[in-house]
Amino acid sequence: MTDKKHYEVIIIGGSYAGLSAAMALGRALRTVLIIDSGKPCNLQTPHSHNFITQDGETPNAIAKKAKNQVLKYDTVKFYDGLAVSGKKTSKGYLIKTEKDDEFTAKKLIFVTGLKDIMPNINGFTDCWGISILHCPYCHGYEVKNEKTGILANGNFAFHFAQLITNWTKDLTIFTNGKSTLTQEQIDRISNHNIPIIEKEITEIKHDNGYVEQIVFKDNSAFNLKAIYSRPAFEQHCKIPQTLGCELTEQGLIQVDMFQKTTADGIFACGDNASPLRAVSYAVATGNIAASIANNEMTIEEF
Template sequence: MLYDCAVIGGGPAGLNASLVLGRGRKEIILFDDDTPRNAITQESHNFITRDGIHPAAFKKAAYEDLNKYPTVSVERNQVVDIVPAASYFQIQTGRGQVFDAQRIILATGLKDILPEIEGIQQFYGTSLFGCPYCDGWELKDLPLVYIAAYPHAFNSVKMVSNWSKDIVVCTNGKDSISPEEKAILAQKNIPVLEDEILRLQGEGGQLKSIQFKNGKELRREAGFISYKLQQAAPFAGRLGLESNGAGGIRIDPYGRTSRKGVYAAGDNAGGLPQQIVAAAEGSKAAISVLSDYVAENF
């Protein structure tokens, strides 16, 4: 069977794109290997009518919506390769299956690359977070640490100050905060500790202290982390898609990439890491697919 479109990725972008395409009466297949970026998240926020929902509950409700549309098929499998053919794309899965589709929406997302600090995985997603917009409310007025192990952390520290005035920045011995930035933070009573971190300590996912290699200790109840991002799947490179210069896929305002027939939506295209934003971008990419079909066939 030649599908009208294959959607790669079962996050908010891919799910919403599938919904729009299903309502657009297109034969589509959604590939979802169920390895979401927010797997550790207990509650998702900033999505009106869904504030505080668990990601699994969000996905369950999404599939209930998709089940209403008979042209939407779901393949719960990992895509391992996408091979361009003459006028379509071959999608190869980890089980050795091959599916054909005229168009592709990449909604594969990004992966968080955390700094290598002992104990960090134990607390990430429960008392240490990456996004102040997502979790700042829950940490309001607490004594917080900001682990600025990567560059460009200064703006994030400023944003965290919206929710708490008791912040200590730890660079873990990295040059992640410039002297000028340190001076500004000092004016705001935000100290910067440049000692290397030995480990993070606490119980049950609840951070209690940061232990430094020089023997010092910092008591903190929660905090935020700077992290790197990388594409969760290699398809942008394999398809020769242009980059936006910041690690994402370059798209036009409606999700079209530099390659005809390939669209992108969500985090992998450099969108804000918010469920509601990813869902909206999935909708825009799907509308582009429908619009391009109509333009070609009207």
């Protein structure tokens, strides 16, 4: 908690991208406030992978270590709470929290992530991030050569089929209803001996989040160990849109190569602005956003 009201930069979201941005800004002697509600999208993921020096560590442990390091910079403060609104001011922006606290800053960095919209399948949410996976680079090694499913349709299903055959050949596509794959895609999938099952799914049976069976509407079942899926999503935080940040056709915050949004003085990084949902990418984009925000302020002040 903090009683100061004005900062040079407010970072909304205190996970990997946010903490990375805060460290870079703290080292640049900028006054920074991190506002975080403590609900990262990988909350129930047991281990983080493909992030050098932290491979196999728990997401919570990585974030905790990062937060401890970041808060050693005395110009960086942390606010435990949820940002609920924002507005433009003559000198920057004002952010209001659910506790009715208000803070102002010259620049904003949104690292608010995405909200995954779980399909209406019993057990899916319980397994999400544990054995229902979004990324083979993050988790594929741990289920290599296992009996694996792809719960997707159309182009997503085809892309996953191409990608995941490098981790396992024991692969089945579940479209959860009529397939929307093209005939060409079906032919190419068939050439790799990957079955396509179009039956509707009612349940995913599991043991503490680890998949055991897919159960279909006709009461038949299919045994497997892991599933790749890419559920629909929406922006976890709507404040960027109210401040003029445009979204892409995919629903991501539109940014340039420097993580700048379409609204002056506002940056976005991490999952909310990229389909590459990985810890390493979030950290990198947070660092970029911070350096560009700092550079803008130095130019404005000099």
